[in-house]
Amino acid sequence: MSGRFLSRPSRIWGVLASLTVVSVGICEGTLLGPYTTLAIVLIAAVKARLVILHYMEAVRAPGHWRFLYETWNFSAAAIIVIGHYVTVSKLGG
Secondary structure (H helix, E strand, O other), X not given: OOOOOOOHHHHHHHHHHHHHHHHHHHHHOOOOHHHHHHHHHHHHHHHHHHHHHHHOOHHHOOHHXXXXXXXXXXXXXXXXXXXXXXXXXXXXX
């Protein structure tokens, strides 16, 4: 095996691809029931964090920028989850 296959970008890509497969599996199955949305959004947040840190190289950014990236990622995921569950509860579902 070449060292290139085991490079950091390749490993991150493998994790991203695996998380995508897990997300599709969760969507297609009914195992998690009402927690499906939560699981999908959390997986998407982890994937976004990996992309921001490793492919956009925010891991080398100054601390205040990294804090803003992390805060944005958390806030976006929280707004989606809270919005979903508030809407579902108002619709009686």
